[in-house]
Amino acid sequence: MKQSPCVLVIGAGMVGTCCALYLQQAGHHVTLVDSGQPGSGASYGNAATFATYGCIPVNHPKLLSELPALMSGADQPLSISLPYVPRMLPWLIRFLCHCKRERVDHTIRALASLLAHAEDASLPLFRAAGAMDLIKRNGTMYLYSSEKALAAAKEDIERRRQHGVAITDLKAEQALELEPALAPVFAGGILYNDGFHLHDPQQMVSRLAKRFVADGGQLMQGEVKMIEALTSNRLNVRTQETDLQAQHVVIAAGAWSTQIASPLIEPLPLDTERGYHVMFPQDATLLTRPVGMADAGLYLSPLADGLRAAGTVELAGLHRPQNPRRLDYIERCVRRALPQAGQRGDTWLGFRPTLPDSLPVIGRSTRHSSLIYAFGHHHIGLTLGGITGRLVQQIIDDEAPVIDLTPYRPQRFND
Numbered sequence: 001m002k003q004s005p006c007v008l009v010i011g012a013g014m015v016g017t018c019c020a021l022y023l024q025q026a027g028h029h030v031t032l033v034d035s036g037q038p039g040s041g042a043s044y045g046n047a048a049t050f051a052t053y054g055c056i057p058v059n060h061p062k063l064l065s066e067l068p069a070l071m072s073g074a075d076q077p078l079s080i081s082l083p084y085v086p087r088m089l090p091w092l093i094r095f096l097c098h099c100k101r102e103r104v105d106h107t108i109r110a111l112a113s114l115l116a117h118a119e120d121a122s123l124p125l126f127r128a129a130g131a132m133d134l135i136k137r138n139g140t141m142y143l144y145s146s147e148k149a150l151a152a153a154k155e156d157i158e159r160r161r162q163h164g165v166a167i168t169d170l171k172a173e174q175a176l177e178l179e180p181a182l183a184p185v186f187a188g189g190i191l192y193n194d195g196f197h198l199h200d201p202q203q204m205v206s207r208l209a210k211r212f213v214a215d216g217g218q219l220m221q222g223e224v225k226m227i228e229a230l231t232s233n234r235l236n237v238r239t240q241e242t243d244l245q246a247q248h249v250v251i252a253a254g255a256w257s258t259q260i261a262s263p264l265i266e267p268l269p270l271d272t273e274r275g276y277h278v279m280f281p282q283d284a285t286l287l288t289r290p291v292g293m294a295d296a297g298l299y300l301s302p303l304a305d306g307l308r309a310a311g312t313v314e315l316a317g318l319h320r321p322q323n324p325r326r327l328d329y330i331e332r333c334v335r336r337a338l339p340q341a342g343q344r345g346d347t348w349l350g351f352r353p354t355l356p357d358s359l360p361v362i363g364r365s366t367r368h369s370s371l372i373y374a375f376g377h378h379h380i381g382l383t384l385g386g387i388t389g390r391l392v393q394q395i396i397d398d399e400a401p402v403i404d405l406t407p408y409r410p411q412r413f414n415d
């Protein structure tokens, strides 16, 4: 019988919870620790799309020419907080260096190879958690506000097709036939035919965590402060309350992953692309599927508790409070697309974990082989949780991984 070493997973977001489940299924004794409730970080307030088409990164050749406009105001899909620029300059320079065509193509290939396994790796977990009722499969629409924006997107749409994504082109009137509540303010767009979304992403993570506990996993609340080596194959994890020992530790703490103190964590250039949501609680029935307002940088997603307008990118770190101008921008975009939208409800600020090449790190620490990284899933972590969990299990069990892990290895930042 296979030995069952202890694994401790830090972070019960979509990524950490899927890691815990895959490791548990492989026979490990797993503890999942989070400072809050499962799914209360970025996995809570996102746009809820299972974005298997999401292989095009934000740092893109076009970003360089658009940067001056983006620097000059909050009324843009991407905004940069000027006071934060000096702190994030090294990250920002690396992020912008990855706008070069050949680097972007590398990122697209590496994201596409994860995305190709996203459904196969996630759906069995969703099913085992009795959570298939949270899935609505009706495609995902992307609309562009002008002919110019649509034409500029053509190349990337083709790239997605080349990676096997099923896409139907939509004329403006076809989009309105599919979603009649939309105002005629779009030049056209596309339908990702196979796209689906979750009615309530936090509920999904919560059900996954319940399955994990029902199958004997240990879920703990606690903030991890420190990770230290005890021996060459044993680690000590210090929380505020207690010390926990494990043979393997997985860091899946999203945007906070490198905030944990440890000589075992090498310097990894993790920062955050902040994103927002604004709820319109009475308006979930206005749409039948998520509608991406592509050039506005946000989705309108019909969810269990209302219509959620979620997205945009703000580079301003982990500590600055919500920026009301970003929320007003989102509200204006919503009212333009859906003039009959009612009163605005709750708002939310979330922290996407992003490395400068827009690829996650999935691999062993170079400083201690018992420490495994699983973070940095930026705009598509809800989609990539399952495949990341499967890969982390394969790393820990020294099995051949389902895909080549080279693009995600932590050492790439020292190459």
Ligand SMILES: Cc1cc2nc3c(=O)[nH]c(=O)nc-3n(C[C@H](O)[C@H](O)[C@H](O)COP(=O)(O)OP(=O)(O)OC[C@H]3O[C@@H](n4cnc5c(N)ncnc54)[C@H](O)[C@@H]3O)c2cc1C
Binding pocket: 010, 011, 012, 013, 014, 015, 016, 033, 034, 035, 036, 037, 038, 039, 040, 041, 042, 043, 044, 045, 046, 047, 048, 049, 050, 051, 222, 223, 224, 225, 252, 253, 254, 255, 256, 257, 260, 274, 275, 276, 277, 310, 311, 312, 350, 351, 352, 353, 375, 376, 377, 378, 379, 380, 381, 382, 383, 384
């Ligand atoms: C506006 C917006 C829209 C998005 N839309 C989509 C979308 O439509 N589709 C998609 O696929 N992705 C989307 N994303 C991205 C997605 O939400 C994230 O990539 C994903 O949630 C990251 O999951 P995670 O588990 O890595 O991180 P998180 O969900 O943030 O989980 C990390 C967990 O670690 C815990 N933690 C942190 N530090 C510690 C510590 N020291 N000790 C213990 N616990 C700790 C936190 O409490 C948290 O629960 C969106 C993101 C945003 C912001």
